[in-house]
Amino acid sequence: MDSGLQFLIDLAVILILFAGIWQFHTTRGAKWGNLTGAFALASAVALVLYRHPVLEPGLVVAAIVVGGIIGVAIALRANMIQIPAIVAFQHGFGGVAVSFVSYVELARVTETLPLAGRISGLLGLVLGAATFSGSLIASAKLANRIKQTPVVLPNHNLVLGSLALVALVLVVISGISGILPVHAALIVLSAVSVVLGVVFAIRIGGADMPVLISFLNATAGFAAALCGIVIQNRLLIACGATVAASGSILTHIMCKGMNRSLRNVFISASTKAEAVKGAAAPASAPAVASKSTETPASAPATAAVAPAPAKPVGDLYAEAAEAAKAAKTVVIIPGYGMALAHAQFEVVDLANRLQKRGADVKFAVHPVAGRMPGHMHVILAEAEVDPDVLFEMNQVNDQLKNTDVVFVVGASDVVNPSAISVKGTPISGMPILLAHEAKRVIVCNLDDKPGYSGVENSLYKDPKALLLLGDAKATIAELIQRLA
Template sequence: MTLSTTETFVQLLYLAASILFILGLRDLGDAQTARRGVLLAEVGMVAAVAGTLLYGVAVTGVIVRWEWILVALLIGSAIGTGMGLWIPMTKMPERIALSHAFGGLAVGLVGVVEYLEHGGPKMSTLQVTATGLEVALGALTFTGSLMAFGKLQGFITGRPVTYPGQNASNGLLIAGTLGLIGLLVYQPGAAWAFYAVAALGVLLGVLLVLPIGGADMPVVICLLNSYAGLAAAATGFALGNNVLIICGALDGFSGFILGMMMSKAMNRSFTNVLFGAFGAEPEGKAVAAGAAPTGPAPNVGSVEEAAEVLRAARSVIVVPGYGMAVSQAQHAVRDLANALQSQGCDVRYAIHPVAGRMPGHMNVLLAEANVPYDQLFDLEVINDDFGATDVALVVGANDVVNPAARSNPSSPIYGMPILAADSAKTCLVLKRSLNPGFAGIENELFVRSNTMMVLGDAKKTISQFTAALKE
């Protein structure tokens, strides 16, 4: 092919990749088409990589040594395959955080190489601006994602870590970073300013995530995804690569929109999540079985009593929460549902948008346990059905079923949309202890007259339910 023909072919590959990314993102919005969406995005990425390699060989001639590309490809494939095969689905939030960290590091390093390769004074205003933003956002995403990983994994406390003047100092650091990028535009050869931008990005990643509680990780993961996408878009402008601009913009704005949706689901503003030091995970000792922290004692029942309630039920709605992920009880939940359905019981699952530690966490776990997609229902679809349901089985959920969100104006979760599990004829609540959820408040559901609590490991308890039903 001639040079012009090759360049045209590369742009067509980029166009095809962009269309596939958009179609893949659309399909990911529905559980029924999510697998196809992932496949379309994978094909799009192959097309984008192929186009970039062809452009580097035939058009610009910058690729002269393939061995380094092959080595990097093999190493990256080995790491990605290992993460996919060996990291359990219950650790998916941590894996997502690590992926964001790697993505941020990659775009940050590309920005550094671009600056070193072309030299600041030779770069246009657009290039130096894009490169500065690319490095700042990439560094921020890298350390911020590592902080999120540490909080999710327990290496770092899940409680918000705050100090006086924190928001003001973070604001000054952000302003300083933008000011240094402006200085680079005015004086592209100021290498010290470029490296200061990278250093401030690294620092901001730590300081911006540190004051956010572990239970707010769904919003944080969305935001870090947005940062990574915007960094990739900036890389596209710096390199003149159209597909990077398009896919980076898709990633950036979809992550931001999803973060806004997660905030809305918690009835909190985006700024409150980022700067409110809310979402602390309880670290106190477990409350003794049968005794509430204050107020009336909950009705704590035995496994046998709860199994009899399930045996008599004709309709059950399962409400999964983070406790299900912690105990890895999704397979046990599926087995219990199968046992109930074999006795003529209708079983469905109610999914709250912020249940778990990342968007769609419960959907991922239940899909891994081969729970049929058509049994999963979002909050707004299934909430009105609780009143006509025999049993609401709450597995490790807390604040997303707390009636205080409707009845107590002084509660920090007042106004938050919740699943109406308290409206069911009987509500069975499975929890390890009576400790509060991320909001740090007592759950009114636990002391309702139609609630029976069974304390202990959810996986073990549900397995005992299933065994009792099969007797």
């Protein structure tokens, strides 16, 4: 079916793709890496079209043009907060393509396919359909179109397990024997897989989203690779495997960043949801603050009025401004709350002003800050931060004790010292940014309620901490004014 030359050409395309990914090891090279990757994929498409001319060029071109135009239109209009939702949405469409291709291929040549080919086609169909529905759920959650909190059905694990079992049994039955009518089997299998994806994704929410979206990245890759096996295309397998590797690594990094296992995120999210509710209830009772008591996720983006927790707020701001002016070293710790308040522009402005005053300013970003891996970095990049001042947790943590002022903006769990000092909480053992070791900590959060984990933040009670509560956009703007 193929000559050595074809094999070498395929290998070259894959190596070009690898070269593109390799360029992602520096921030400056990444842009070219992306273009290299795009070139590799374009070459793969050209090769396939050259080797197997399509019989309906009009229809094919029209489909590509329509899909491409919609894709580019969405890409051009997106802002960086929406990126996770869009990436999840695109995963979903990749999943559709996989399941349809597997479907057609299985229905067409099922008799002539070897057993392994049939099984991988069926698995590709399952993974593709489940990736599709799971991604759409994830995307809707991230875009705030449906409730972002975990939705737990009665006997959720049982339902999920049964669905997976049914899918697996169907795969085996329709793979091994020709007993079942092909179309009926495939349609039932697709339907089960779609439901499986929904049930799987619906129970994950909030700060666990980075794990889900990374995982869907991996399943999309695996699905593509399986599709490549049934259709016997090396390029498809290679690309799919590379994506699967990437998704797996990112999933692992996200789990490590939260000190949780994959099982813990996907199977036992229910207990955590309870914990959040339990902790939030007593906290909201004594809270006198007039600000929104909604979950931070639904907080309005606009900065309506200055925060008003009745106390001598002016003194707090004056104190914070004094500390900031005197600081020689400053570290800013942004969390997703900053993005929700659209405060990234003010925060970067603050950083630039402090830098002009001669301070050494760094941003320290926790691995799981935001709604997908690295999300906070692109949000800050949109606000035109200098990428050279963005640092990872491990690069900054040992410097924090010599830092004059730490700003915490819209982050809670990732700076909660209880992760180290208290055993048995959902965040115990989670690596944190050691903000509490700094000489002064200025917290610009919406409120002093616990973060997503539901664990009280002992940093807030630290005498070194200065709490400027309220909408971060307004808070930071006020602070900037007082710096002048």
